[in-house]
Each structure stands twice: as structure tokens, then as C-alpha cells.
Amino acid sequence: MRINAGDTAWVLISAALVLFMTPGLALFYGGMVRAKNVLAMLMQNFICMGLVTVLWAVCMYTLAFHGTNKWIGNFDLAFLDDANKMAATGFGGLPIPPLSFSAFQLMFAIITPALITGAIADRMRFSAWFWFVGLWALLVYTPVAHWVFSPAGWLFRRGALDFAGGTVVHINAGIAALVAVLVIGRRRGWPHHPTPPHSLPLTLLGTGILWFGWFGFNAGSALGANGIAAQAFVNTTFAASSAMLGWLLFERIRNRHATTLGAASGAVAGLVAITPCAGYVGPMASIVIGFVAGAICYFAVSAKFKFGYDDALDVVGVHLVGGLVGSLLLGLFADRAFNPAVAHQGVFVNGSWELMGDQLIAVAATLVWSGVLTFVILKVLQLVIPGGLRVSDEDEQTGLDVTQHSEVGYAYDRV
Numbered sequence: 001m002r003i004n005a006g007d008t009a010w011v012l013i014s015a016a017l018v019l020f021m022t023p024g025l026a027l028f029y030g031g032m033v034r035a036k037n038v039l040a041m042l043m044q045n046f047i048c049m050g051l052v053t054v055l056w057a058v059c060m061y062t063l064a065f066h067g068t069n070k071w072i073g074n075f076d077l078a079f080l081d082d083a084n085k086m087a088a089t090g091f092g093g094l095p096i097p098p099l100s101f102s103a104f105q106l107m108f109a110i111i112t113p114a115l116i117t118g119a120i121a122d123r124m125r126f127s128a129w130f131w132f133v134g135l136w137a138l139l140v141y142t143p144v145a146h147w148v149f150s151p152a153g154w155l156f157r158r159g160a161l162d163f164a165g166g167t168v169v170h171i172n173a174g175i176a177a178l179v180a181v182l183v184i185g186r187r188r189g190w191p192h193h194p195t196p197p198h199s200l201p202l203t204l205l206g207t208g209i210l211w212f213g214w215f216g217f218n219a220g221s222a223l224g225a226n227g228i229a230a231q232a233f234v235n236t237t238f239a240a241s242s243a244m245l246g247w248l249l250f251e252r253i254r255n256r257h258a259t260t261l262g263a264a265s266g267a268v269a270g271l272v273a274i275t276p277c278a279g280y281v282g283p284m285a286s287i288v289i290g291f292v293a294g295a296i297c298y299f300a301v302s303a304k305f306k307f308g309y310d311d312a313l314d315v316v317g318v319h320l321v322g323g324l325v326g327s328l329l330l331g332l333f334a335d336r337a338f339n340p341a342v343a344h345q346g347v348f349v350n351g352s353w354e355l356m357g358d359q360l361i362a363v364a365a366t367l368v369w370s371g372v373l374t375f376v377i378l379k380v381l382q383l384v385i386p387g388g389l390r391v392s393d394e395d396e397q398t399g400l401d402v403t404q405h406s407e408v409g410y411a412y413d414r415v
Helices: 005-030 035-065 098-116 126-149 154-158 166-184 200-222 227-255 260-274 283-300 303-307 315-333 354-384 393-398 400-405
Strands: none
Touching: 005 035, 005 098, 005 200, 035 098, 035 126, 035 400, 098 126, 098 166, 098 200, 098 315, 126 154, 126 166, 126 354, 126 400, 154 354, 166 260, 166 315, 166 354, 200 227, 200 260, 227 260, 227 283, 260 283, 260 315, 283 315, 303 315, 315 354, 393 400
């Protein structure tokens, strides 16, 4: 296959956009924590870029994308030997250098564990987080990516669709976040002592960066500069916009105020929900998917108070629930008119429930695998990490910036 310069450029640009999402996520979360924990939140996100990248080069890429086994890949491309000469299994027909595909998928592997940081904010030891990220990326993310994204994977073979990571990224990270907060426990004083965001402008800036980067996330998943990329690009912004309106509408009805935090959260909920659908549905379907996700995620974030789990920054309500909404609504709206790769169309297109069945199986498999393995990883680390998973009460009171990193985010008294 001859290399196409335009397609190659678009994939590489998209990879850079997706990497930019991780600092955007750090700012999105960082603005919502208290000032004494802002650097700790940024660091938990940034360390994913370093650690996951090295693991990807060593073995994650080859295990996720090379080989014909339906459960996990092989080691033929370990250490990226020959990775620019030998394409990942099933991707040999792409008119791009194989290493550009690897680089693009790496950025997905980086941001997925970073999403979990919002749930366990303010209370996890950095050393525990470091080990958790490495183990989780290897044992949880890599197999799920193989199942869903690789043509050899068993869920891919079944016909389950996930254009850019509804199951692999958002449901995967969302259920892990829920398990993590249940294992680690609540923050001191939660929910009786309020913990308001220390800088909503940072959160809004992070939202803008995420929205910008998401065009690479979704449109880049077309793996070429083509009509499907354009469709995914448009669907991405349509869904985010309608989700923001849906969230704010119900927020206004319920609380009589439309908040900036609500606008940011609603937009992200829409971005999450359209991720599995972006290249498989039309523009009006994306508006419906976004609005439904914005409304459902708005109500979902309050579930933590009813059930008593301390999901600090609403990862469960936005990413787990938003991923579920998008993955399942794809079973209703998937349309071959927008992408010939749609083998089984959605219920609203031809009345068939076959795709919905495949989507349910993919969702259930991801929930079970990620949930169980996350629990096991955390329990093992709780036993072997000196001091356990979470910081002491005294360190939590002082703040993680000082106790974990010997730094402060805002040195007003040192100017």
C-alpha cells in the first residue's frame, strides 16, 4: 500500500491533539479540587504520559494490536522492533506508516487511566497511583483494547462497534473509578463538609482544550483525511453542544441556575457519549445522543449522594454513564449510509436488534473485566504499598501538593 501524505499528516496531527487532551484533563480536574491539591492532580495526569508511553513501547502495543488470538495479542512487535515495517494485524491496508497508527493509539492508552484521577482526588498516595497506572494499563486496558479495536478481538468479531473508545476508554475507566472510590474510601468530612472548586476558570480552560483535542480523538479515528473523518468531526461538536444545553436545561429547572461548571460538565458528557458513535451516525442523531447524555449524566452525578460513594469529580456520572449512553444509543442510530463498515444497522434504521445485542455484550464484558481486575489490583497494592493506598488523615488535611510532592501550586506567601 502506497503511503498517502494527507492521511499520514492527519493521523499524526490527531495523535498530537489527543495527547493535548491529557493536560486539558489535568486542568479540567485541577480547577475542581482544592488549591492545596491542584499540583497533585496535575501530576497524577502527567505521570500517565511518561509511564504508559514506555509500557506501550515495551509490550502494550503489540499485545493490543498484533496477532490473531481473540483474547490478547502476541509479542512480535515488542519494543517496537519492525513496528514501522510491519502493520498491526488487520490494519495492513491503511495508507499510513504503521508507526503513525501506533502513536495514535498510544494517546488513547495514556488518557484512559488519567480519567480515573478525578474520582480518587485528594486522597491517594502518589506511589500507589504510579503502580496502579502501570498495572491497570497492562492488565485492564490492553486486553479490552484488543477485544474491541483489533480486528482479531472477540468483540470486534462479534460485530460490536466502538468508533473511538466508548467501551475501551470511558466505560473502562468509569467502572474502574467506581471500584477505586469504593476500595479507597471517602475523603475526610465528605459529604458534610463542602469542597468547592478552587478555580472554575481553570476548569473551563480545560474543557476548551478537551473539546479541541476531541476532534483528534474522534475524527482521527477514521485513520485518514476522508468523509468519515469529516462526519465524526461534525458529530463531535454537535453532540457536545446539545449535551451542554441538555445539562443546563435540567440544572435550571431543578436548581434555578445555569452554572459554568454545569456547562463544562455537560459538554464533556456529550463528548463522551458521541465517542463510540462519531463515525457511525448522522448529524441529527448526534444532537439527540448529546442531549440525552447531557440530561442523563446531570441526574447521574447526584447518585453518589444517594449511594454514598465519594466520586470526587464525577467520573462515574459523566464517563461511565456517558459511555454507557453512547454505546447503547449506537445500537439505535448506527447507519450504514454514513459508514459502510456498519455491518448491522441500528433499531431506528432497519428495526434490527442484532447490533444492540452486540453492544450490550461489549458493555457487560468491559464492566466485568475492568471492575474485577481493578478491585484485585487495588487490593494487592493496598497490601504491598507502605502505608497503603491513601494518605494519612494528617497529610490529607495538609494537602497532597506538599505531602506528596513538596511543592505548592500558589506561592502567595513566597512572592
